[in-house]
Amino acid sequence: MRKITVAVDGFSSTGKSTIAKQLAKALGYIYVDTGAMYRAVTFYAMNHGFVSDERFDELAVVKSLPKIQLKFVLSGEAGQSDITLNGENVERKIRTLEVSRQVSKIATIKAVRDKLVAMQQQMGKEKGIVMDGRDIGTVVFPDAELKIFMTASAAARAQRRYKELLDRGDKVTYGEVLKNVEERDAIDSNRKVSPLRKADDAIVFDNSDMGLEEQFERIHNFALRVINQ
Numbered sequence: 494m495r496k497i498t499v500a501v502d503g504f505s506s507t508g509k510s511t512i513a514k515q516l517a518k519a520l521g522y523i524y525v526d527t528g529a530m531y532r533a534v535t536f537y538a539m540n541h542g543f544v545s546d547e548r549f550d551e552l553a554v555v556k557s558l559p560k561i562q563l564k565f566v567l568s569g570e571a572g573q574s575d576i577t578l579n580g581e582n583v584e585r586k587i588r589t590l591e592v593s594r595q596v597s598k599i600a601t602i603k604a605v606r607d608k609l610v611a612m613q614q615q616m617g618k619e620k621g622i623v624m625d626g627r628d629i630g631t632v633v634f635p636d637a638e639l640k641i642f643m644t645a646s647a648a649a650r651a652q653r654r655y656k657e658l659l660d661r662g663d664k665v666t667y668g669e670v671l672k673n674v675e676e677r678d679a680i681d682s683n684r685k686v687s688p689l690r691k692a693d694d695a696i697v698f699d700n701s702d703m704g705l706e707e708q709f710e711r712i713h714n715f716a717l718r719v720i721n722q
């Protein structure tokens with residue numbers, strides 16, 4: 494069976510990673526969460542005092558890029574991988590609301606994007622990959638055979654993210670999460686470098702009112718159709 498590249502882009506908290514992971518598993522493909530890469534760089538920048546609510550030292554982030562080593566390693570869960578930053582597994586530490594609040598700023602830096610996009614293209618060289626992010630179908634793999642653009646209402650997305658954070662024991666309010674979702678939408682869509690936009694040939698997939706099973710079934714079918722054509 495021929496191997497394809499699947500690009501899953503869309504707004505934050507649309508469930509891209511859940512679907513992308515399931516799809517990769519079903520097809521026996523590699524799954525790459527590119528948001529984790531931007532989050533890990535952000536985590537590094539926060540720890541070094543380069544970015545916070547009050548401060549954003551873009552030059553310092555760019556200068557430290559050569560010192561930032563990212564790798565995906567197999568995690569305890571079958572078929573899943575965790576991201577490491579300079580050898581430390583930061584998978585959990587990058588999923589906080591604090592990191593979410595700073596990540597869009599880091600993702601506007603061209604040098605950061607250039608470095609991460611080059612890594613992503615390298616990972617997908619052999620195809621057989623499902624990659625999720627914001628610019629996968631437009632910039633990283635413009636020739637991907639299947640492109641999905643996931644969307645859902647801001648309220649539905651904030652509710653999902655809020656539940657996720659509560660489940661892990663984080664103390665946040667729904668209002669804070671909704672505000673973060675809306676702010677990230679605005680920054681991600683309006684930044685100069687690789688703004689979030691649908692590729693012309695992407696399939697728009699609105700899952701505001703769709704359960705996981707139905708989403709997976711539909712997207713799996715799209716993939717099988719492309720693979721077998």
Ligand code: DC
Nearest residue numbers: 505527528531596600626627628677
């Ligand atoms: O998918 P996520 O919410 O974990 O992504 C975190 C942030 O990273 C998101 O607000 C925008 C940025 N991002 C990006 O600019 N390009 C990507 N390919 C993936 C994520």
